Amino acid sequence: xxxxxxxxxxxxxxAFPTMASAACPYDPNCLNNPYGAGSPYKADxxxxxxxxxxxxxxxxxxxxxxxxxxxxxxxxxxxxxGRLSNNPYDPDSxxxxxGRYGSQYSPDSINNPYGAGNPYSNKPIYVVPSR
Numbered sequence: 001x002x003x004x005x006x007x008x009x010x011x012x013x014x015a016f017p018t019m020a021s022a023a024c025p026y027d028p029n030c031l032n033n034p035y036g037a038g039s040p041y042k043a044d045x046x047x048x049x050x051x052x053x054x055x056x057x058x059x060x061x062x063x064x065x066x067x068x069x070x071x072x073x074x075x076x077x078x079x080x081x082g083r084l085s086n087n088p089y090d091p092d093s094x095x096x097x098x099g100r101y102g103s104q105y106s107p108d109s110i111n112n113p114y115g116a117g118n119p120y121s122n123k124p125i126y127v128v129p130s131r
Contacts, residue, residue, distance in 0.1 A: 068090065081116055
């Protein structure tokens with residue numbers, strides 16, 4: 001369940017940077033586009049369960065609860081916003097409720113609707129997979 005919250009929060013942060021562009025079904029870099037970056041068939045896609053970034057067994061995947069090299073998150077200013085990870089013990093994980101990037105009270109967390117995770121912010125969050 002926590003993975004779904006992280007994925008939904010990231011999709012909202014990446015796909016909905018402002019209310020004016022609330023949907024991005026035609027943007028090839030949007031995770032909300034099922035034919036672009038959000039395609040479950042994209043070879044290096046986050047939504048492809050067989051890719052290294054979507055597999056629950058890959059160390060580079062956001063769905064692996066033990067991953068230590070999960071994709072990194074950055075805002076448009078280049079500020080680091082943690083790792084898109086399902087690992088609740090990783091200090092940089094967005095799933096760590098006590099960490100800087102996972103706490104709902106931290107100003108640096110995408111889980112804080114009044115901080116970095118503000119849905120009305122004009123600063124989109126970018127997912128950068130490890131290479």
